Amino acid sequence: MPTLTAAGIEPLFRLLARYMPLEEADRRALAKLETGPVCHAEARSDIAREGENPTVIRLLISGWACRYKDLPDGRRQIVGFFLPGDFCDLNIYILSALDHSIGALTAVRYYEIQPQQFQDVIDARPHLLRALLWHEMVSAAIQREWLLSIGQRSPLERLGHLFVELYYRLKAVGLATGTGFDLPITQNHLAEANGLSLVHMNRTVQEMRREGLIELSDRQLRIVDLDRLKRVSMFNDNYLHFNR
Amino acid sequence: MPTLTAAGIEPLFRLLARYMPLEEADRRALAKLETGPVCHAEARSDIAREGENPTVIRLLISGWACRYKDLPDGRRQIVGFFLPGDFCDLNIYILSALDHSIGALTAVRYYEIQPQQFQDVIDARPHLLRALLWHEMVSAAIQREWLLSIGQRSPLERLGHLFVELYYRLKAVGLATGTGFDLPITQNHLAEANGLSLVHMNRTVQEMRREGLIELSDRQLRIVDLDRLKRVSMFNDNYLHFNR
DNA sequence: CGGATGCTTGATGTATCTCAAGACGTGTGG
DNA sequence: CCACACGTCTTGAGATACATCAAGCATCCG
Incomplete structure (x- = not known):
C-alpha cells in the first residue's frame, strides 16, 4: 500500500x-x-x-x-x-x-x-488541450534525456538521474514526501529501464547506498542529499519544462 | 554533392x-x-x-x-x-x-x-496539421526505437538497424536509389548516435563489410542484402507508421 | 608545404555481462 | 502446520566486450 x-x-x-x-x-x-x-x-x-x-x-x-x-x-x-x-x-x-x-x-x-x-x-x-499536448512533448523530452543517459552516463549517474527524475515527477502529482517516495518496482525493472544487467544494477544500488546518496529498503526510497545526487548525475531539470 | x-x-x-x-x-x-x-x-x-x-x-x-x-x-x-x-x-x-x-x-x-x-x-x-502531428509522433516512436537499440542491441545490430531506418526514411523523401544512399556523415557521428566509441564504431563498420551486409566508401552506402540486414538487426518497420 | 579531418590498427585495461548459488520472505497446497 | 515454489536481493568467479591511449596513413585545402 x-x-x-x-x-x-x-x-x-x-x-x-x-x-x-x-x-x-x-x-x-x-x-x-x-x-x-x-x-x-x-x-x-x-x-x-x-x-x-x-x-x-x-x-x-x-x-x-x-x-x-x-x-x-x-x-x-x-x-x-x-x-x-x-x-x-x-x-x-x-x-x-x-x-x-x-x-x-x-x-x-x-x-x-x-x-x-x-x-x-x-x-x-x-486550453486543456494545450496542457495535454505540453505533457506529451515533455514525455518526448524525457525519452531524449534517457537516450543521453543510456548512451553516455555511467551506471551510477544513470540511476541517480532516474531517481531525481522520478522524484520531480512524483512530487508534481503529490506522491513524494520531503525527499522520499514509494518506489514500488524491482531492481530488475530498474535494470531493464537503464539497459543494465540485474547483477550490475544491484551493485550500482549498493554503491549508491555506500556513497550516502540514497537509502532504499522496503520499497521506500529516500534521497539523502538531493543537491549532491543532482550534481553526481548531472541533472538539469530544464527538460521537464515545468513552469513552476 | x-x-x-x-x-x-x-x-x-x-x-x-x-x-x-x-x-x-x-x-x-x-x-x-x-x-x-x-x-x-x-x-x-x-x-x-x-x-x-x-x-x-x-x-x-x-x-x-x-x-x-x-x-x-x-x-x-x-x-x-x-x-x-x-x-x-x-x-x-x-x-x-x-x-x-x-x-x-x-x-x-x-x-x-x-x-x-x-x-x-x-x-x-x-488536414495537413494531422499529417504534421503524425510525423511528430513518428519522431517520438523513432526515439523509443533508439532507446531499444542502445539499451539492448549489440553494436552490429545497432548500426544495422540505423542503416535500415535511414534507408526507409531517405526513400520516403526520394533520396535513396535502389538500396543505396548518400551517407554524408562521419563514423564519429555514427558513434555518437549509437553510444559507442569511435574506435569501436570503426571496427563495427568493418565487421559489417566483412559480413557482406553493406558496402561503404566515399560517403556512399549500399545495403548489399536488405533482408539479411533486417534480420540481423531485428528490424520491424511498424514504428515508422507509414501507411504506404 | 603544413594543418585539419577522417579512417584505420594495435596494445592494454577495465567495466560490465554471464553463470551459478544462496538467503530471505511470502504465499499456497497437501 | 510443514513443505515447497516463487520472487527478490545478494554475492562470487570468470569471461569478454568495449573504452582508452597512441600512432600512422590518406585526402583535402589553403
Missing part, C-alpha cells in the same frame, strides 16, 4: 497545473473522465501489446506501469514509466497500431476513457 | 504523402513555406543551442543535421537525425526553451518559417 494514496483525476490535475494556471472549472471538466469504468491489472501483466489498436485512452490512477519494447529473442527495454496521472495511449488520435507494449509493473488501477468522452472535456475547456 | 538533389518542399510533401493521400492543392499550400529566406549553416556548426528560445520553425532542405544533448564534461549523444523534409523546431508552439541542441552535420540549407506563415498553411489545408 502506498504511503500517499492518490485518487481520481487529482494527480492529472496537479500535473497539468505545473504547466499553466488552472481553475476549478478545469478540475470539474477533468472530473468527467472519472465517470468511465475503473479497470484493474495485476503486477507483471500486460495492459496492451505491441501491434494492438486500442480504442480507449487509459489514464493511470494508482500503481506504476511502463512502456516497453522487446526483441524476438526476449531482450526487453523499458522506454518509459507511467505514474499516476499519466495517459498511456493519448496518441491513438493519430497513430493506429501501437509500436510498443504497455505493462503493469505493480497492481494498477486506471480509467478507460472513450474518445468522445475525452473530446467533451476538451470542448468544455479548450 | 549528393547523388540525388532535393529542393524546396518536395521532400516534405513526399514524406507527408506516406501518411495520407495528398493532392496538388496541398503541395501548393506547402509551397508557401518556400517564400521565407533560405538559410545556410556549415558543417560542424550549431544551428541552435540548448536553452535558446527559437521564434522560427526551421525546415531542412538539404544536408543532414541532428538533435544532440551534451553533458557538462563534454560527453555528447546524438538523439536524432534530421533529414531533408524534417522540421527542427515544430514544438516551439508548446514548449519555449529548447532542451537540446541542433547541429549541422554537413553543410545544410533550410527555410526559416514564421509561425504566422505556418499557420496560414494549416488554415488553407487543415
Whole structure:
C-alpha cells in the first residue's frame, strides 16, 4: 500500500497545473473522465501489446506501469514509466497500431476513457488541450534525456538521474514526501529501464547506498542529499519544462 | 554533392504523402513555406543551442543535421537525425526553451518559417496539421526505437538497424536509389548516435563489410542484402507508421 | 608545404555481462 | 502446520566486450 494514496483525476490535475494556471472549472471538466469504468491489472501483466489498436485512452490512477519494447529473442527495454496521472495511449488520435507494449509493473488501477468522452472535456475547456499536448512533448523530452543517459552516463549517474527524475515527477502529482517516495518496482525493472544487467544494477544500488546518496529498503526510497545526487548525475531539470 | 538533389518542399510533401493521400492543392499550400529566406549553416556548426528560445520553425532542405544533448564534461549523444523534409523546431508552439541542441552535420540549407506563415498553411489545408502531428509522433516512436537499440542491441545490430531506418526514411523523401544512399556523415557521428566509441564504431563498420551486409566508401552506402540486414538487426518497420 | 579531418590498427585495461548459488520472505497446497 | 515454489536481493568467479591511449596513413585545402 502506498504511503500517499492518490485518487481520481487529482494527480492529472496537479500535473497539468505545473504547466499553466488552472481553475476549478478545469478540475470539474477533468472530473468527467472519472465517470468511465475503473479497470484493474495485476503486477507483471500486460495492459496492451505491441501491434494492438486500442480504442480507449487509459489514464493511470494508482500503481506504476511502463512502456516497453522487446526483441524476438526476449531482450526487453523499458522506454518509459507511467505514474499516476499519466495517459498511456493519448496518441491513438493519430497513430493506429501501437509500436510498443504497455505493462503493469505493480497492481494498477486506471480509467478507460472513450474518445468522445475525452473530446467533451476538451470542448468544455479548450486550453486543456494545450496542457495535454505540453505533457506529451515533455514525455518526448524525457525519452531524449534517457537516450543521453543510456548512451553516455555511467551506471551510477544513470540511476541517480532516474531517481531525481522520478522524484520531480512524483512530487508534481503529490506522491513524494520531503525527499522520499514509494518506489514500488524491482531492481530488475530498474535494470531493464537503464539497459543494465540485474547483477550490475544491484551493485550500482549498493554503491549508491555506500556513497550516502540514497537509502532504499522496503520499497521506500529516500534521497539523502538531493543537491549532491543532482550534481553526481548531472541533472538539469530544464527538460521537464515545468513552469513552476 | 549528393547523388540525388532535393529542393524546396518536395521532400516534405513526399514524406507527408506516406501518411495520407495528398493532392496538388496541398503541395501548393506547402509551397508557401518556400517564400521565407533560405538559410545556410556549415558543417560542424550549431544551428541552435540548448536553452535558446527559437521564434522560427526551421525546415531542412538539404544536408543532414541532428538533435544532440551534451553533458557538462563534454560527453555528447546524438538523439536524432534530421533529414531533408524534417522540421527542427515544430514544438516551439508548446514548449519555449529548447532542451537540446541542433547541429549541422554537413553543410545544410533550410527555410526559416514564421509561425504566422505556418499557420496560414494549416488554415488553407487543415488536414495537413494531422499529417504534421503524425510525423511528430513518428519522431517520438523513432526515439523509443533508439532507446531499444542502445539499451539492448549489440553494436552490429545497432548500426544495422540505423542503416535500415535511414534507408526507409531517405526513400520516403526520394533520396535513396535502389538500396543505396548518400551517407554524408562521419563514423564519429555514427558513434555518437549509437553510444559507442569511435574506435569501436570503426571496427563495427568493418565487421559489417566483412559480413557482406553493406558496402561503404566515399560517403556512399549500399545495403548489399536488405533482408539479411533486417534480420540481423531485428528490424520491424511498424514504428515508422507509414501507411504506404 | 603544413594543418585539419577522417579512417584505420594495435596494445592494454577495465567495466560490465554471464553463470551459478544462496538467503530471505511470502504465499499456497497437501 | 510443514513443505515447497516463487520472487527478490545478494554475492562470487570468470569471461569478454568495449573504452582508452597512441600512432600512422590518406585526402583535402589553403
